[in-house]
Amino acid sequence: MCEDQAVDGETGVAGAGSAMAEADPLRGEKPKEAPVDEEEQAGALTAGAGARLTVVGGRQTRQQGRSELPADLDLRVALTPTAWLWKRLNRWQQDRVVEATKTELAQLRRVLEWQAQAPSVLAARLTSRLEETGGEALIARPCGWITRRGLVRRPSCSDVRCDDGVRLDTGADCDNVLHIRKAWRMRIATEVDAGLPGLETNARYREIEARMRRHAESEAADLVARQAEARERETQRAAARADAEVRAAVERERAAAEAAAQQAVACEECGRERSAGPCEACDHRRQTEALIGEAGLLAAAWSAGLTDPSSVAAVTAEVRTAIEGAIAAEWAEFQKITDLAALEAAGPDAVEDAAAYNGLLAAESAAAEDRHEALVMLGRSEDTQAEARKAYATELAKPWYQALPDSDDALRAATEAAAQAQTRTAEHLLAVRLEQLRTQARPEPVRPAPWSQRLPEFAVRPIDS
Incomplete structure (x- = not known):
């Protein structure tokens, strides 16, 4: 009765393993407890409230490990x-x-x-x-x-x-050199075993060492040759760098001499000394003249008949008169706000340069205005309007606008497409008309007369053998 009460009062471990409890000896036959492994006892003592204990080897218990890997x-x-x-x-x-x-x-x-x-x-x-x-x-x-x-x-x-x-x-x-030598030894040992089978251990060792020695000597000689070749290449590179530096110095000197000679050249138009070719004032005048001609062509591209030279000439002359008047007005305004005496004190040609630069700015502004006006006027032409209407209809015909063709997004996209098509068409028409005007204004090439007409005294002479 006492033994039964003891078993019933034990923990859940004994209760869970009834077969082991029946196989245990009586208390009188086992006066001492069985020793427990130190690691398992330490694990059992440090177990938390949620630790799970399992029966291993009689009554010894151990803490079961986690089934999942660490969370880190x-x-x-x-x-x-x-x-x-x-x-x-x-x-x-x-x-x-x-x-x-x-x-x-x-x-x-x-x-x-x-x-x-x-x-x-x-x-x-x-x-x-x-x-x-x-x-x-x-x-x-x-x-x-x-x-x-x-x-x-x-x-x-x-x-x-x-x-x-x-x-x-x-x-x-x-x-590392150890791995290299190990690879050498393994390869040489394989070659010895394949080429000289049946060698005794000492003879095999001596053969491997001899081949290793020859291989090391060959590698050393190869290293010396590579170092000599590298030194030779470095010498060649140094010589090439020195030659390049000499050539660069000569080129710099030549460029400096050419720049000095160019700087000493007088202006071809006004004769100003040391102006390096055309002076600043003459260069600005050239650019101004080119801009006036361009502005005249831009105005004639939309307002004159392209096949009527007199109409084109009239429009060009009108534009030139307007731009020259604008240049004169700009120079008069500049004189009002500038002290010409101080400007003359800055240099003998300062006033002339300022006038030429002022004319260039006025011509640039006039040419830009004429180009904008030409694009606007060509944008109102029938061809341009037809392209705009076609682009508008094409945009509305796209699949994503067919459901709601009158929506704000559809109308906005169609309007933008029409505007872009109108701008592109106007630019194309302007480019075509400008090219036509330039071709008409370009003089016909003068073909030289044959040499028999230019040198008749030699043409009548017979040609010998």
Whole structure:
């Protein structure tokens, strides 16, 4: 009766495992409690209120581990390849794995150029180690494998960025001399085994060392040759740079001499000395004359008959008179607001230059106004209006406006399309008419007379052999 009461009064662990309770010996036969493993006892003591305890090996209990990976994103990414092993760990082992993972992530962040790559690099390392092992199912002790083999960096040389002969920062093969010599030895050993099979160990070792020595001597000679070639190329580049500098200096001197000679040339029109060709006043007058002619053509393009030379000449003369009057008015206004004495004191040709520049500004303004007026008048022509109406109808005929052709959006888009078509047509008509006027004003090319007419005394002479 007492034994039954003791069993009924035990915790849910004994109640849940009735088969084990029946197999236990009597209290008199087991006077002492069974020893508990230190790690499992420590895990059980530190278990929280929500920890789950499971029966293992008699009455010993352990704290069951978390089934999900850590919530931290870096840890989750790094430990994803070992997710199945993670479920086999208890709570204490999972904490040890998390600590080891954080330590390795910190080391990787010190080595990598981009610290955010550390979790993915560690995950790739775990994946590679699992492939070497043969899979998770062959791992008997998950905690020890993860902390002592999977996470640990295996340097093959003294470089802190080397892991199994691969650079952590670039993913390429490590270029340390140890790896190079190791690759040499492996290749030479393969050649010896293939070419001289059956050699004893000492003879094989001596043959490998002899070939390694010859290979090193060849590499050293090749290095010396490459260094000599590099020095020769550097010498050639230095000589080429020196020649280029000499040529550049000569070119600069020639350009300076040409500029000085050009500066000493007098103006072709007014004879002003040291004006480097046409002086400022003469250049402005040339531009003004060209603008007056352009303004005359712009006005004649819409107001005169293109096939009537007299009409074109009349319009051009009228425009010239108007622009010259505007230039005179602008110069008179300029004289009212400017002290000419002070302007003359600035230089002997300052007044003349100012007058020429003032005329250029007036001509530019008049030409711009004539161009705008020509576009406006050509925009009212029948051809331009027809193009505008066609563009308006085409815009309204688009599928997205057919449902509501009278809406504000449709009317606005059609109006903009018509305005653009009108502007483009007016510009095209203006360009065509200007080209026609320029062609009519261009003089016919004078063909030279044949040499027999220009040199009749030589034409009558017979040509000998």
